[in-house]
Amino acid sequence: MTRAILSLGGNLGDRYAHLRTAVHGLGEAVVLTSGVYETPPWGDAEQPPYLNAVVLVVDPAAAPRQWLDRARALESAAGRVRDPQRRFGPRTLDVDVIAVWQEDGTPVCQDDPELTLPHPRAHQRAFVLKPWLDLQPYAQLPGHGWVTDLLTTNALAADVAALSPRPDLPLESDP
Numbered sequence: 001m002t003r004a005i006l007s008l009g010g011n012l013g014d015r016y017a018h019l020r021t022a023v024h025g026l027g028e029a030v031v032l033t034s035g036v037y038e039t040p041p042w043g044d045a046e047q048p049p050y051l052n053a054v055v056l057v058v059d060p061a062a063a064p065r066q067w068l069d070r071a072r073a074l075e076s077a078a079g080r081v082r083d084p085q086r087r088f089g090p091r092t093l094d095v096d097v098i099a100v101w102q103e104d105g106t107p108v109c110q111d112d113p114e115l116t117l118p119h120p121r122a123h124q125r126a127f128v129l130k131p132w133l134d135l136q137p138y139a140q141l142p143g144h145g146w147v148t149d150l151l152t153t154n155a156l157a158a159d160v161a162a163l164s165p166r167p168d169l170p171l172e173s174d175p
């Protein structure tokens, strides 16, 4: 069994519908769903704002690699098209595997470029850390410590201040 934190984000098309469809697609694996935040684009400023959220998923049968396979399938279903010229460019849906833990709570740490764990840029991203903290106030990002401490570093202060909660866009009440 593994559990994982997945981040969901998108800034093209019906952003809210893409997040909802992704959560729905994860089915019974979803244990907790964060609120939705509207967030300024990170890494490539010339694009529309994103909607972001985080989910905690658990599956008795899922190896770490299967979370990536599910993430890619959800992105494809949302019609995601990769632009090789813009690494952090706009997209209908991005699903990143932020961290994975084995059944005994041991974090999975690996450098495989296909699936690097924990996600190598998660600690720099308020749009991942803030919704995650909402789900799990005592969350730790393996190798980086407490999520609450990461969010209060000077490096992330401006990004945290720029996040807008969107309680009008709930994910958890979907059928």
Ligand SMILES: Nc1ncnc2c1ncn2[C@@H]1O[C@H](COP(=O)(O)OP(=O)(O)OP(=O)(O)O)[C@@H](O)[C@H]1O
Pocket: 068, 071, 082, 087, 088, 089, 094, 095, 096, 097, 098, 112, 113, 114, 115, 116, 117, 118, 119, 120, 121
């Ligand atoms: N933890 C991870 N989560 C998702 N993809 C990963 C991870 N580690 C490595 N990858 C690889 O990264 C590749 C590029 O992923 P993607 O196109 O979603 O990147 P991106 O969303 O543009 O950037 P970022 O990964 O910084 O959010 C994927 O094909 C995937 O194999």
Ligand SMILES: Nc1nc2c(c(=O)[nH]1)N=C(CO)CN2
Pocket: 008, 009, 010, 039, 040, 041, 042, 043, 044, 050, 052, 087, 088, 089, 094, 127
């Ligand atoms: N605010 C925000 N910015 C991003 C996001 C995202 O999900 N939210 N995803 C990206 C893909 O790497 C690049 N930039």
